[in-house]
Amino acid sequence: MALLQNIDARFERVERALGTLIDSITKYNPSNKLAADLAAADSELVGALADLERHRHNVARIHDLQTQTAQLDTQIRDTISALWAARRELKNTPVTRPSSDSRTKHNFTTEELLAYARRISRNTMPPPGVTNGFDFSTNRNTASPTPTATQTPSASFNGAEIKTGGTPSASGTPANGETTTTTASQLNISQATTVSGGTAATELPIHLKPIVNPHEGATFIPWPEEHMIRGGALASFSLLVDEGKDPRGYDPEEEEQRLREEEEARKAAEEQARLERDEAERRMREEHERMARERERARQEAERRGSVAGGAERPAQQAQFTFLDGLDDDDD
Amino acid sequence: MASEPMSVGSSAMEPPLAPSGASDEPKYAGFTRFELELEFVQALGNPAYLNHLASRKFLSNPSFIAYIDYLQYWTRPPYIKYLTYPGPTLKNLRLLQQEKFRQDIISPQLTHVMMTEGLRAVVEYHREN
Structure with missing residues (x-):
């Protein structure tokens, strides 16, 4: 506003100087001073116009900057909202609290670790060649080997289960013997079906398999077997209870x-x-x-x-x- | 194994001491509580044994459930290193904490599936490695 008034005032001054000069010319009495006034007024006006031009430039620049800040504002808002969403997601994630025990570190040496691995390996690592009746040689997606194999434990353990339910305190040795033989025979059957099923081209004849693989038909069981449970410490405990003796402080060996x-x-x-x-x-x-x-x-x-x-x-x-x-x- | 019905409060709430060589511990049928409980918790790795326990109605007995909860000390040091069948033992001990599993394991089908899966996993794991 001030700029426009300033320009207006200077413009008026130019006009007035011009008017006075023209008057003096029409009266045939021109004066150098009036001409100089006009020139001065004119140059001031030119200066004011230059200001106006600069002002215009500045306005345009301000406009540019405003657009730019607006863009940046949007960007910031987007970032913040993304941050907020992330934070909300973080907050909604259920926290798994480490139990007080797992927080305390238990140091162990490599030697202890290896000793443990060696100790458990006989129960966790099947001997080479043992497949428990599962056929891994063909594509795993073909369903044919699995059903034949799954029959294996079913038959044997159901047999054992009936015995378990019927005579709980009976000796487990015969039941176990039965289990292994059933398993072996079942495995043979499953192999026989596989051979007749069409993959015979790459399969050895059954009678040659035990020669190639001494563990052929063996089953590796990764948990304590029934005969172990029946022959263990709890069994002798149970036996004493059945005999009517108090197992506490009673050592059969002693x-x-x-x-x-x-x-x-x-x-x-x-x-x-x-x-x-x-x-x-x-x-x-x-x-x-x-x-x-x-x-x-x-x-x-x-x-x-x-x-x-x-x-x-x-x-x-x-x-x-x-x-x-x-x-x-x-x-x- | 015990066929007697258990009474509430018969289970000790403190885990037994790990073997230290001291022989003044009370023995039951010639074994320490540590030995007996180690054997039992590992027997739980056998799905057929779980099915047997379910069929004898142990898995719905509140005392037995409390005992199963108490046995969780085997999942922590210093006891965990004594497990020689760590995989099935820890898996079944965790499953036994769930009521649904305790109800379901009486099914021969589930027992059978668990056995098949266990027998398969143990050979498959070492095959892939």
Whole structure:
């Protein structure tokens, strides 16, 4: 506004100077001063117009900048809304809270890790060549091998299951034997069907398979088997309960050891008694023999003397000798 | 294995001590509680055993469910390293915490599927590696 007023004022001044100059010319009295005034007014107007032009430029530039800021504003708004959406998404994600135990680190050495891997490998890693009856040689999408294979455990474990349900405390060994044989025969059947099914071109005849693969038909079971459960610590616990004994503090092994020791002690005592008896018998026998010898000697002596009065002394002599013999033995 | 009905509160709430060589621990039938519970938790890896437990109505017994919950200490150190059948044991122990699984495992079909899957997975995993 100020700019326009300024221009207007200068324009008026030019007009006025021009008017005064024309008046002075019409009165035939031109003046240099008036002409100079007009020139000055004109140059001021030119300056004002230059200002106006600059102003116009600035306006255009301001306009440009405004568009630019508007664009940037939109961009910022988009970014912020995207950020907000991301934040909301983050907030809505359920947080998995690490339990207090998993936060505490448990350090272990590589050696321990390897030892563990070695220890579990016999239960987690099937021996080479064991396929558990699954056929991986053909395309996995072909459905044919799976149904035949899935029959395998079904038949065997159902058999075992009936036994389990029926006689819970019975010995598990026969059931297990049955399980393995059924599994093996079932596997053979599944192989037979595979061969007759059309892939026979790349398959070995059944009778050659065990030669190529010693584990042919074997099943690797990655969990404790029934016979292990039936033969384990819990089974002996259960057995004691069934026998009406309190398993707490009762160790069958210690019990057996105790019985064995008792038996041994009894045997040792018997042996000792037998030895003592033998010894006593031996002594008695020796004594008898000695007595017999003494008697014989006395008799012979008596005969030699030809005495008739010895008849009454003889029993006393006998008794005396017996007594002396006993003393001798004790000294030995 | 125990055929006696369990009473509430019969299970100890503190996990047994890991074996340390000390032999003054009370023994049950000649075994420590650690040994017995280790054997039991690993037996749970066998789907047929789970089916057997379900058929004997153990899996609906509140005491037994509490015991299954208590056995979760095997999923943590220092006990976890004693599991020699870690895969099926941990998987089934987790499944047993769900009521639906405890109800469903009485089905011979599910038992059969679990066995087939287990037997397949163990050979397939090592085949791919």
